[in-house]
Amino acid sequence: KTYHLGGYILFTNDYQGLDLAGVKSLTSRFQEVSKIPMIIGSDEEGGTVTRISSILETPFESPLSLYQRGGIDTIASDSESKARLLKSVGIQTGLCPVADIASNDKSFIYDRTIGQNSEITSEYISKVVSVFKKEKFGSTLKHFPGYGDNGDSHTSIIKDNRSLSDLQKIDFLPFEAGIRAGADSILVSHNILTQIDDVPSSISAKINGILRKELGFKGVIMTDDLDMAGLSDFVNQDEAAYRVLTAGNDLIMGSSYQIQVPYLLGKVASGELTEKRIDQSVKRVLSWKYDLGLLADFNNKQ
Secondary structure (H helix, E strand, O other), X not given: OOOOOOEEEEOHHHHOOOOHHHHHHHHHHHHXXXXXXXXXXXXXXXXXXXXXXXXXXXXXXXXXXXXXXXHHHHHHHHHHHHHHHHHHOOOOEOOOOEOOOOOOOOOOOHHHOOOOOHHHHHHHHHHHHHHHHHOOOEOEEEXXXXXXXXXXXXXXXXXXXXXXXXXXXXXXXXXXXXXXXXXXXXXXXXXXXXXXXXXXXXXXXXXXXXXXXXXXOOOEEEEOOOOOHHHHOOOOHHHHHHHHHHOOOOEOOOOOHHHHHHHHHHHHHHOOOOHHHHHHHHHHHHHHHHHOOHHHHHHHHO
């Protein structure tokens, strides 16, 4: 009611003590107090990154294990079931699929990928996005510009020394495939691509420009969690939110909105952040909500 959030992400603790009916009741209460319907999400990659599985009899498997068991068709079937289940409880996006490629099976991100090369990963991403689109369920490609074999940005600042040409040849390909398939959103990591910029990708206008101009993405760009050390050890939370927007991103993902919203309003009042810039992102977010059918519900309430 106070901060008018554009969206809300459910974590494992949000599901504690609930069954599926309880989750639906919870998300319904969130929407009832939202002037404009929120996009409600939950990290549902499967495997080690799934929240709702804590209350499911059969947890969602990782894309890696699904691929090893039955290939892309098995992942597609799982994606369809996942989308339908999550939508039934008021969740519109699973913050997936993971479009990263890791060559080393010991890498931080490897178990969240399908463990294959750029060609097969691109085919997988295209398929999942297409399934989600058919189900009117949100897709989020992550973690642009590609995690590679780098360390964990949850716990430290990560510097990635790969060149733009290296990324173009391999890591960008699954993201390009997802964009062609109609991906709704892309999540940007906090990794610092040292040969492109000297700041985390999530606050880099250069990285944003690559997504918009080189890859031609017109949808919603969101950040990874601003509380992660990869960004929070680089810049404080309120300034981070401001830099997210000035870099060109659309959605700020973080839990410090109590300080960030007033800080951003102050930047608008001082003229450092224009309403025109904010409106560009608002239009993209509203378009996504419209595509997910959320604004039809909103119109019915009016």
